[in-house]
Amino acid sequence: MSASLEDVIRNRCEWLRGEGPLSEIVISTRIRLARNIRGFPFLPRADADLRAQVADTVETTIRRTDLLADYLHLSIDELDDLDRRVLVERQLISRQHAEGSGTRRVAFDPGGSCSLMINEEDHVRVQVMRSGMQLDAAWEQINAVDDALDAKLDFAYHAQFGYLTACPTNVGTGIRVSVMLHLPALRITNELDKVGQAAKDMKLAIRGLWGEGTEALGDFFQISNQITLGRSEEELIDDFHRTVIPQIVEYEQQARQALTAKRLHALDDKVYRAMGGLQSARLMSSTEAMQCLSHLRMGLNIGRIKTIDLNTVNDLFIQTQPGHLQKLHGGRLNGEQRSIARAALIRSKLHQN
Amino acid sequence: MAGMCESCKKEAATFHLTNLTREGQKEEQHLCEGCAIEQGLIQVQKPAYAHEVLENFMKSAKGDAASMANAVCETCGISYLEFRNQGLLGCPDDYDVFREMLLPLLERAHEATHHTGKAPRSLGTGRTSQQQIQQLKRKLADAVAAEDYERAAELRDRIDKLEL
Numbered sequence: 001m002s003a004s005l006e007d008v009i010r011n012r013c014e015w016l017r018g019e020g021p022l023s024e025i026v027i028s029t030r031i032r033l034a035r036n037i038r039g040f041p042f043l044p045r046a047d048a049d050l051r052a053q054v055a056d057t058v059e060t061t062i063r064r065t066d067l068l069a070d071y072l073h074l075s076i077d078e079l080d081d082l083d084r085r086v087l088v089e090r091q092l093i094s095r096q097h098a099e100g101s102g103t104r105r106v107a108f109d110p111g112g113s114c115s116l117m118i119n120e121e122d123h124v125r126v127q128v129m130r131s132g133m134q135l136d137a138a139w140e141q142i143n144a145v146d147d148a149l150d151a152k153l154d155f156a157y158h159a160q161f162g163y164l165t166a167c168p169t170n171v172g173t174g175i176r177v178s179v180m181l182h183l184p185a186l187r188i189t190n191e192l193d194k195v196g197q198a199a200k201d202m203k204l205a206i207r208g209l210w211g212e213g214t215e216a217l218g219d220f221f222q223i224s225n226q227i228t229l230g231r232s233e234e235e236l237i238d239d240f241h242r243t244v245i246p247q248i249v250e251y252e253q254q255a256r257q258a259l260t261a262k263r264l265h266a267l268d269d270k271v272y273r274a275m276g277g278l279q280s281a282r283l284m285s286s287t288e289a290m291q292c293l294s295h296l297r298m299g300l301n302i303g304r305i306k307t308i309d310l311n312t313v314n315d316l317f318i319q320t321q322p323g324h325l326q327k328l329h330g331g332r333l334n335g336e337q338r339s340i341a342r343a344a345l346i347r348s349k350l351h352q353n
Numbered sequence: 354m355a356g357m358c359e360s361c362k363k364e365a366a367t368f369h370l371t372n373l374t375r376e377g378q379k380e381e382q383h384l385c386e387g388c389a390i391e392q393g394l395i396q397v398q399k400p401a402y403a404h405e406v407l408e409n410f411m412k413s414a415k416g417d418a419a420s421m422a423n424a425v426c427e428t429c430g431i432s433y434l435e436f437r438n439q440g441l442l443g444c445p446d447d448y449d450v451f452r453e454m455l456l457p458l459l460e461r462a463h464e465a466t467h468h469t470g471k472a473p474r475s476l477g478t479g480r481t482s483q484q485q486i487q488q489l490k491r492k493l494a495d496a497v498a499a500e501d502y503e504r505a506a507e508l509r510d511r512i513d514k515l516e517l
Contacts, residue, residue, distance in 0.1 A: 041428075041429045041444040042445075043441075044431075045431060045444060121441070150473050150475075151474065157473050157476070158445070158448055158449075158468070160467055160468065161448050161466075161467075161468055162470060163468075166442055167442070168458055168459055169462050171463075171468075172468040175470075226462070229459060229462075229465050229466070230464065230468070231465070231491075232469050234470075235469075
């Protein structure tokens with residue numbers, strides 16, 4: 001167990017700060033770039049020795065780069081499953097990185113807004129996270145990190161195909177732009193298909209909170225690009241900025257307004273049931289906690305509840321996840337023990353307010 | 354009869370080309386695969402986007418033939434079949450070794466086959482003219498799809514200038 005990871009858990013997640021433009025609906029913005037180093041095979045064809053060489057090359061570069069000098073370094077293959085889980089819950093690494101095999105590492109800034117996964121699917125995957133709708137700021141930061149790495153590493157680049165990646169679905173820019181949205185009202189009014197259509201029109205994918213293959217728990221959805229070739233980074237980001245996100249945000253706002261104006265009893269029922277459950281339950285699963293916290297967050301955002309602080313709710317989203325919950329508790333818990341600990345944690349936090 | 358090759362009038366037409374003439378008019382061509390190859394359409398000077406569409410189509414038609422599936426990259430040792438099974442390539446060279454098979458795949462996934470965007474600093478920070486051309490060709494394809502032939506003609510002229 002690394003001392004630095006203990007510190008990480010105590011900090012608030014950068015992407016859950018609840019700040020930034022449109023933060024009532026746009027939880028966070030994330031951009032990642034996939035890069036590989038010329039002269040090495042992609043990871044499926046790299047033996048243990050080559051994997052270690054790639055990892056050392058990237059880690060050394062990060063340590064020698066002024067911009068990244070204060071980053072924390074962890075070897076994922078040396079962490080236990082609970083620590084890995086905590087990193088996934090904070091989105092510092094992907095589930096694939098946590099569950100992979102062989103030498104693989106992560107480096108991230110102390111604030112947790114930028115992380116570099118080493119030996120995930122590609123040699124390096126840089127990602128930057130921001131609270132709220134901050135695509136330009138995220139792009140500026142990740143572009144600077146990429147430039148800094150580019151100054152020291154020779155990335156595999158092809159005149160026609162751009163940055164070469166292990167999977168051709170990422171080739172070209174190697175970019176994945178993801179915007180996480182909180183859409184509780186559209187779920188209640190049963191209008192989520194509008195979101196699906198808006199995303200489909202722009203060839204974007206919709207996923208759950210923790211990325212590929214995860215459920216849309218607690219009314220959180222991630223929208224991300226699938227096309228990486230033939231359009232510039234700025235063009236791809238622009239689609240989110242100008243078209244998709246403003247449109248979906250407007251749908252959610254309209255749904256919230258419609259509920260407030262015409263079905264206030266239905267809206268209040270969701271909000272106060274959630275509040276009641278969170279303040280009273282003795283056993284609470286993470287799924288139920290996510291759903292209740294989602295409704296409570298909506299209640300705060302539209303001013304139905306004024307006695308609870310938004311930061312308390314944002315912190316609970318992460319602290320009630322299985323990894324964080326067990327870390328905060330100080331040891332491993334089975335399913336029922338987790339439900340007890342989760343319910344107790346939520347009660348204590350909400351009664352403090 | 355509709356659906357027949359305009360050239361040999363024997364085989365079913367499988368090539369349907371819509372070209373943009375110099376006057377900005379649409380011109381359709383329906384040929385069978387044999388006649389399209391025979392007529393050397395690939396070499397004929399065509400508006401660039403049609404040239405590309407045809408080239409890709411030819412390659413995807415040949416696509417997964419058994420001989421191609423057995424192609425092996427000498428650098429990393431991966432075969433095309435292995436790539437198709439696992440979905441991941443073995444090394445950067447694979448993009449050239451399996452180029453023929455990858456092009457239709459990229460076309461399907463990205464609706465494009467040329468990168469436009471950031472490049473390593475060692476290659477210069479500005480967009481290369483090749484990238485500009487590709488970007489204009491995409492806009493041309495969009496304009497044709499939207500049947501905006503005035504804009505298409507204008508884009509075609511800009512591409513012609515860059516390609517000189």
